[in-house]
Amino acid sequence: MGEIQPEIYILSRDAEESARLNRQHEILLEIYGNNLIHPSIPKENLHSVADLATGTGIWLRDAATVLSMWNRNPSSPYYLHGSDISSAQFQPIPAQANAEIQLSLQNCLEPFPAEHHGRYDFVHVRLLVGALRKGEYELAIKNVFDILRPGGYFQWEEIDMNSIRSDISPQPPSLIEARGLLLDSLNKSDLYTKPAGHIKSGAERIGFGNLHIEEYNSTARPHLRDWSRAWLTQGLQSLIPMSLIRLGKASEEDVAKEMAEELMAVFKRECAEVTVGLTMDMVIGRKPERLKNAL
Ligand SMILES: C[S@@+](CC[C@H](N)C(=O)[O-])C[C@H]1O[C@@H](n2cnc3c(N)ncnc32)[C@H](O)[C@@H]1O
Numbered sequence: 001m002g003e004i005q006p007e008i009y010i011l012s013r014d015a016e017e018s019a020r021l022n023r024q025h026e027i028l029l030e031i032y033g034n035n036l037i038h039p040s041i042p043k044e045n046l047h048s049v050a051d052l053a054t055g056t057g058i059w060l061r062d063a064a065t066v067l068s069m070w071n072r073n074p075s076s077p078y079y080l081h082g083s084d085i086s087s088a089q090f091q092p093i094p095a096q097a098n099a100e101i102q103l104s105l106q107n108c109l110e111p112f113p114a115e116h117h118g119r120y121d122f123v124h125v126r127l128l129v130g131a132l133r134k135g136e137y138e139l140a141i142k143n144v145f146d147i148l149r150p151g152g153y154f155q156w157e158e159i160d161m162n163s164i165r166s167d168i169s170p171q172p173p174s175l176i177e178a179r180g181l182l183l184d185s186l187n188k189s190d191l192y193t194k195p196a197g198h199i200k201s202g203a204e205r206i207g208f209g210n211l212h213i214e215e216y217n218s219t220a221r222p223h224l225r226d227w228s229r230a231w232l233t234q235g236l237q238s239l240i241p242m243s244l245i246r247l248g249k250a251s252e253e254d255v256a257k258e259m260a261e262e263l264m265a266v267f268k269r270e271c272a273e274v275t276v277g278l279t280m281d282m283v284i285g286r287k288p289e290r291l292k293n294a295l
Contacts, residue, residue, distance in 0.1 A: 002103070002202045008131065008191070008243045009085075009130060009131045009187075010130035010131070010134060010185075010191075010243075010246075011130060011238055011239070011242070011257060012062070012238070013086060013088040013089050013231040015021075017089070017238060018055075018056045018089045018091070020234050020235075020238060021055045021058060021089070021158050021250070022056055022058045023066050023231075024231060024234075024235075025058040025059060025062075025271075026048070026087045027218075027224075027227050027228075027231045028126075028157070029062075029250065030223075030224060031216050031218050031220070031224060031228075031280060032216055032280075032282070034273075036059070036062055036063060036125070037063075037065055037122065037124075038155055038214065038282060038284050040212075040214070040284060041122065041153045041155065041284065043070035044070060044071070045069070045071065045073070045121070046070060046078070046121045046122050047071070047076060047078045047082075047121055048065055048078065048079045048080075048085070048119055048120045048121050048122075049067065049078070049079070049080050049081045049120060049121065049122045049123075050080075050082075050119075050120045050122075050123045050124070050132070050147060051063070051080075051081070051083070051122070051123075051124045051125075051126075052083055052106075052107055052108045052124070052125045052140070052143075052144070053082075053083075053084055053085070053126070053127070053131070054082030054083060054084050054090075054103065054127050055084060055089050055127075056089045056091045057090055057091055057093050057103055058091070059082075059124060059126060060080050060082040060093055060101065060103075060263050061091075061093045061094070063080060063100055063235065064080055064093060064094070064096045064099055065096065067080070067099065068094075068096060068097070068098065068099070076098075077097065077098050077099065077100065078100075078101070079100045079101075079119075080099060080101045080102070080104075081101075081102050081103075081104070081116070081120075082102070082103045082104075082170050083100075083103070083104050083106035083108070083112075083124065084103075084105065084106070085105070085107045085108070086105070087103070087105055087266060090103050090216060091269050093220065093237065094143070096227075106145055107141070107253075108125070108128070108140045109136055109140055109143070110130075110138045110143070111143060111146065112143055112146065112147050112200060116147045117146050117147060118146075118147070118148070118149050118150070118189060119147060119149065120149060120152055120178060121148075121149060121152050121153070122145050122152060122153050122154070123144050123148055123152070123154040123155075124143065124152075124154070124155050124156075125140070125154070125155075125156040125157070126142075126156070126157040126158075126232070127157065127158065128140070128158070128195075129158050129159055129161065129191065129192065129193075129195055130191065130239070131191075132192075132195075133189070133190045133191060133271075134190055134191065134192055134198070136270075137192075137195065137198055137199060137202050138202040138205070138206065138244075141202045141203050141206050141208075142206055143171070144156075145203075145206050145207060145287060146286040149269070149287070150287055150288065150289050150291065151286065151287060151288070151289045152286070152287050153210075153284065153286050153287075154208070154214070154283075154284070154285050154286075154287075155282060155283070156196075156199050156278055156282070156283045156284045157195075157280075157281070157283075158195045158196050158199065158226045158280070158283075159185055159278060159279075159280060160193075160196065160215075160278065160279045160280070160281055161182055161186060161193040161194060161278075162183065162192040162193050162194055163194075163217075163277075163278045163279035164178075164179045164182075164232065164276075164277075164278045165179075165276070165277070165278075166271060166274045166275060166276045167219070167274060167275040167276075168224065168274050171272065172267070172270035173191045173266075173270070174263060174264075174266040174267040174269075174270050174271070175254055175267060175270070175276065177263060178236045178240060178258065178263060180262070180269055181240055181242050181243040181244065181247065182236070182239055182240070184247055185243035185244075185246040186243075187194050188246055188247060188284065189246055194281070195281075196213050196281030196282075196283050197213070198214075200213055200283050203283065203285045204272060207283065207287070207288065207291065208285035208286060208287060209286050209287075209288050209290075210284070210285055211283070211284070211285040212283075212284055212285075213281050213282065213283050213284075214281075214284065215278065215279050215280070215281055215282075216280045216281075216282065216284060217277055217278075217279050217280075218231065218232070218277035218278055218279070218280065219275050219276075219277035221268060224277075225275050225277075228275070228277040228278075229271060229276050231279075232276050232277065233264065233267065233268060233271075233285075236260075236267065237260060237261075237264050237291065238288065239255045239289075240256075240259075240260035240263060240264065241253060241256035241259075241260045241285065242256070244256040244259055244260065255289070
């Protein structure tokens with residue numbers, strides 16, 4: 001196992017980044033009011049669930065635990081499948097009675113093997129904002145469509161990178177600089193800075209119905225504010241080095257990391273007492289029970 005092809009992905013895949021993804025998952029759950037799956041999606045009889053671009057598999061780990069609670073027919077087995085373009089961050093998922101759990105290598109831009117087609121009651125995708133070029137989203141959405149059963153739902157969560165801000169005016173200069181580097185490098189690499197609207201319109205074109213976007217601000221409730229600051233700080237720390245390299249402001253990784261650390265040291269000072277956060281956009285849609293204009 002390894003990687004399938006060269007890619008544009010902007011984050012590293014080391015142990016530190018895996019730990020960040022796992023912490024991020026817990027924070028996101030808090031931001032969503034502890035809902036792993038959006039309240040509008042029926043939870044009964046979810047037997048077959050896929051998580052694309054699964055990373056460490058952390059979302060799937062929690063899904064494996066909650067599926068058994070939601071399942072009205074506990075004697076029927078359920079199946080969870082996590083896939084990613086790289087297996088470098090896969091972590092073992094504890095076995096659950098009555099569940100088959102698999103992790104596999106799969107580029108979400110490539111068609112899935114036939115045995116996955118029409119198989120899933122629910123497909124989850126999260127945080128490909130730093131990985132998919134603008135023209136690639138519809139390929140991934142089409143693959144989500146193909147692996148869902150008629151009537152199945154998808155949930156796709158992305159950051160709105162433009163929404164990064166503090167509650168003070170003027171904004172702290174280090175926040176403006178860090179956000180600017182991030183937005184400039186995403187734009188330069190032909191990546192969206194706020195993918196949700198494009199995911200929704202692409203899903204509409206492909207034939208999904210019941211589409212809507214739910215926005216969650218990371219500072220919406222007081223107890224989230226310290227977590228939000230810590231999450232944003234870690235996220236920027238991970239994203240700034242590659243942004244500096246893409247923008248030609250640093251030529252080597254070591255130099256880029258040093259520059260990022262300096263900027264983030266100022267950020268930590270300037271933002272120590274202020275609220276800093278961002279908006280997560282969650283796109284939800286349903287594959288029609290009957291396909292009229294199947295692509
Ligand atoms: C920021 S991580 C998010 C991981 C996970 N979804 C989560 O929320 O914890 C992005 C993941 O997308 C994967 N990825 C990037 N390009 C991909 C592609 N074309 N197909 C499948 N996975 C991809 C990366 O390997 C990485 O694991």
